[in-house]
Amino acid sequence: MSKLISSNLKNVFFILLGNTIYALAIVVFILPSNLITGGTTGLALLFYNLFGLPINIFVSIFNIAMFGLGAFVLGRKFILTTLISTFYYPFILTVLQKIPQIQNITTDYMLSAIYAGIMIGMSIGIVIRAGASTGGMDIPPLVLYKKFRIPVSVSMYAFDFSILMSQMLFANKEQVLYGIILVLIYTSVLDKVLIMGESKTQVKIISDKYNDINAMILEELDRGSTLMHSETGYHRKDAMVILTVISNRELSKLNQLVSSIDSDAFMIVNRISEVRGRGFSLDKVHS
Numbered sequence: 001m002s003k004l005i006s007s008n009l010k011n012v013f014f015i016l017l018g019n020t021i022y023a024l025a026i027v028v029f030i031l032p033s034n035l036i037t038g039g040t041t042g043l044a045l046l047f048y049n050l051f052g053l054p055i056n057i058f059v060s061i062f063n064i065a066m067f068g069l070g071a072f073v074l075g076r077k078f079i080l081t082t083l084i085s086t087f088y089y090p091f092i093l094t095v096l097q098k099i100p101q102i103q104n105i106t107t108d109y110m111l112s113a114i115y116a117g118i119m120i121g122m123s124i125g126i127v128i129r130a131g132a133s134t135g136g137m138d139i140p141p142l143v144l145y146k147k148f149r150i151p152v153s154v155s156m157y158a159f160d161f162s163i164l165m166s167q168m169l170f171a172n173k174e175q176v177l178y179g180i181i182l183v184l185i186y187t188s189v190l191d192k193v194l195i196m197g198e199s200k201t202q203v204k205i206i207s208d209k210y211n212d213i214n215a216m217i218l219e220e221l222d223r224g225s226t227l228m229h230s231e232t233g234y235h236r237k238d239a240m241v242i243l244t245v246i247s248n249r250e251l252s253k254l255n256q257l258v259s260s261i262d263s264d265a266f267m268i269v270n271r272i273s274e275v276r277g278r279g280f281s282l283d284k285v286h287s
Helices: 002-033 039-051 055-074 076-097 109-129 136-148 152-169 173-195 210-221 248-261
Strands: 200-206 225-231 238-246 266-272
Touching: 002 076, 002 109, 039 055, 039 136, 039 152, 055 076, 055 136, 109 136, 109 173, 136 152, 152 173, 200 210, 200 248, 210 225, 210 238, 210 248, 238 248, 248 266
Parallel strands: none
Antiparallel strands: 200 238, 200 266, 225 238
């Protein structure tokens, strides 16, 4: 129970942190430079200019609709964690807007687009990794990921790019171009944040001493392995391939241990983005 409480408090902390960084990016870089963005705000501007629908009314209706969609598809935990963002974000945004020292740091469009993109990408990534959302247009990409496994950053970029392009009907064309740079940066940063700490190393080892190497992986590294039958291409001999997944920092140790057993061993090393199972998303058998 205490572990569950600790995990929930940790998630709440990161949700608050992510929303604070997001609000800081808006106050410090977006508002002073009058940059346009995608998301709910950009969509609200489009409807205001085309149909005269007030921005605050559109945002309220759209956020409620997206919240309902997220609750239906993503579950009860999503409701509770996203409620935190829904109420905390406007609060911290108001607080930061009252601090003149952090405003007007720069009005350069390019600097604002770069730094805002980095901060927004980090903030959304932090909130999503905590199992929540900042609401609005952040929710459809999460739904698409759950249903169709479309990467969050890809669908978010597609939505935001479409919204930005639609604003060319009424906005300054140069602002739209800077807005596209902003979207490109924060979707790239978001993608990096979402896989941060998740990437692992997959290693395939071919050796006549596969039994000794396999035992070493199990005992010395406490990692699982899979033995696969193969056939050499030239001599057409039966051979065994050891497949294992290790953390990135264990690669050097594995190299040394394999070399000590068989200096002629053939190793293929690949970086992979995510691993689920014992020793990674589950605790190791041996600590």
